[in-house]
Amino acid sequence: MIAKSRLDIKEVERRRQFKEIVAQRNISIVYQPVVNLTTGEILGYEALSRGPEDSFFANPLNLFGYAQKTQDLYGLEKIAREKALAGLGQLLRETKLFININPQVVNDPSFRPDEISEFLTSLGAGANQVVFEITERTSIDDFSSFRRSLEHYRQHGFLIAIDDAGAGYSSLQAIAEIQPDFIKIDYSLIKDIDKTTTKKKLLETFHIFAQKTNSQIIAEGIETEYELAGLINMEIPFGQGFFLARPEYPPPVVDSRALSCLSGFNKGTAKVSAGRMIPVRNISQPAPTVPVNSLTREALDFFTANPKVEGVAVTEDEYPVGLVMRDKLFNQLGTQYGFAVYTERPISLVMDTQPLAVEDDTPVETVSQAAMGRLDHKVYDSIIITRNRRYHSLVSVRSLLDALTTMQLEVARFASPLTGLPGNLRIEEEILNRIGGGLAFSIVYADLDHFKGFNDRYGFERGDEAIKLTAGVIATMVRESGKPDDLVGHIGGDDFVVITVPEAAETISQGVCADFDRRIPELYDPEDRQRGSIYTVDRKGQDVEIPVMSISLAVIDCLPNEYTNPEELARVAADLKKHAKKKPGSVYIKERRKRIPNN
Incomplete structure (x- = not known):
């Protein structure tokens, strides 16, 4: 009885505090930038509400959760909206405001978008500067009715975002039904995106979905430079999070360190192929x-x-x-x-x-x-x-x-006519981009062992088949184990190169060796295949026995600021390949010398 009485007293006090907050409009607003991950420019600000400090309601989850429980959600969100709009003021003429709205409020007949339109007009701003974020943590029971309500707001010019996509109720259904202008991916999918393959594939699915439905992805909760680099490599257009800027009032600018990383990462991942970085x-x-x-x-x-x-x-x-x-x-x-x-x-x-x-x-x-x-x-x-x-x-x-089409033809001019892979010009450009990008990367140099003897024995036509088979083996392994921005290049003859991230280099190399050994016997005549070697004539006219071809790989991990040009890397690779070729069969050798990066 006593415990129940104490609970009742606590609830009465909490109710009093909540009513006081609403009556006094005692809500503070902070703003967190939504940033263009290509340019570093601010697309808009998300308005985040806070209750009085040092109170139960300081946490917005407690504040709005309590309002929903007591059916006071509309009144509280109305105060938050009005203060968010007023706090951003003239910035609304040049930047967007993202406002969180509970699906229950969207269907509330008291919710009138024309009030917001009038305020925007007074500032000289359009309704398309306001984005209503529909939280994905709350279920939507009647999509048909909900969609009709949203269409009414869209007719006024407002934009729609799905918030916390991937965190709660029926993300894909909500996106398909609502067809939002923005899809905000929940922080739980962004955390460690740079090293979690499953999360990356899921985000790629969202990204493809967004492109096909004329939506744009915003990655929430970016907290490290590595997560930022991973998102840029995936071409995610927008992001927000503590690494870019913390929520503050007045509205903050993007952190200078984050801007520096954005500049370096985008430079490091630039591509000319297929017009990828040619602005529209x-x-x-x-x-x-x-x-x-x-x-x-x-x-x-x-x-x-x-x-x-x-x-x-x-x-x-x-x-x-x-x-x-x-x-x-x-x-x-x-x-x-x-x-x-x-x-x-x-x-x-x-x-x-x-x-x-x-x-x-x-x-x-x-x-x-x-x-x-x-x-x-x-x-x-x-x-x-x-x-x-x-x-x-x-x-x-x-x-x-x-x-x-013109750009693709231009790229094709510099590709290998035999394999279709990028040639020396593109390889050199990518190495310079990676060096300038300021992130660690790895290069795998590959060439064939005993290729000349094979060519002498079977002729150039079958030699070309061996080159194309090798290109296919390497490209397949990079596609399966590498990153979307990895480059597979054909230096010429039987020499190839892979540019990837350090964590993928050894997996790719192991896979290439195994798959090459499995596939290459296909190109030999049955008797040679069974014997495991071929006979040919050397320069002295002597019969020599040559083993079945193998592949030698040299793996170099490149630390930031360690190398300045492709020639330095080529010299290190040549030394490694000499050691690899001394070993029988298909092998890879990784440089393991301790090096001090240049500062």
Whole structure:
């Protein structure tokens, strides 16, 4: 009885404290940046609420959990929203605000997005500067009703994010049903992403899914430079976490150490292949826009006066809010009542409210993948290019594919004609990029033993088959055990190179040796295969017996600032390969000398 009484007293006091917090609006807001992992620029800030210090409600989980239990969630979230908007103020004109919203509040009839729109208008900001984060830790029971509510907010121009994806209830169902603009991956999947294969594959799945559904990934909870490097290697576009910046008020900038790492990592992983790092702005064309308050007739007049224009962006205060394509507009107006119904009505009734829009520094290859991943009826629509989320230009799908094809042909010029693998120019460029990136990496140099004797015995055609088989063995092993950004190159003749991360180098080398030994006998005649050797004539005219080909690998771990150019690495590799070739069969030798990196 006494224990129950104490609990009752504690609950009464807690209830009093909570009511006081709401009445006095005693909630503080801190902001954590959401950062572009390519440029280091701030996409927006997530607003995080805190209760009074040194109280039970200082922890936001306690604060909002209690509000949900007592059915006071709407009132508390309303206060948090208003304070978050006011605290960011004029920054809303150039950056986004991510606001956490419980699914229960979304369906609350008291929740009126027009109130937020009015506040944004007073600042000269658009509704597309606000992103509603739907927490994934709370279940959504009726997706049909929930989706209708969200569509109402989208019509006002607000953006939607799924928060904590991968942490709770039905992530994939929520993403499929809601079709968010952003997918925020829970910190539990990001922790140790650089060394956890399963987490990496799961994040890759989310990333591919996002590209095909016109969403963008935000990685939450980045706490180390290694996690950051892993995410950059995977081309995850945005991230947030303590390593980038801690939540603070006033809104903080990105930590200088994190910016330095971003610069180095992006330099170190740069690629020219397939236009991967060619920004889309290089192929876009400036194009006029129509204001969102225009009539459909004005867009029709614009297309009539400009017969070569395929599409036009619809903007509100410099921010794109829609897209109108010529063929779709003409088809819509060409129906029995279309012209009469729409020409004197707002353009917003006929525009696509969710066009594909990308920042102007997005790589051409990434934009191409996103464009081709759209729904069938949108796949040939123009892509809106933005700069700091403001309208910049348009690019057509034709221009995009032409540019990608040209870049791929340019890359092919420097590839080995026999194996199709990157040649010396690309290999040298990658080594320099890795050296400049400031991270440790490994290089595996490979060449064949007894290849000349094989060539003499069977001829150049079968020799080419041996080279192609070797290329396939190495590429397959790197694909299975390496990283997405690893490079397999063909130096020439029977020499190959792999550029990878230190933790994968030995696994790759072991796999190459084993698979090569298993596959190479296929190229020998049956009697030679059975004997395990071939007979050929040496330079002195003497018959000599030569073993079946094997492969020798030299593995070099490169510490940051240890090497300055590819030639230094080649000299070390040549010495290692001499030792490897003295050993019978397929082997790899790893450099194990203690070295002091240059400072």
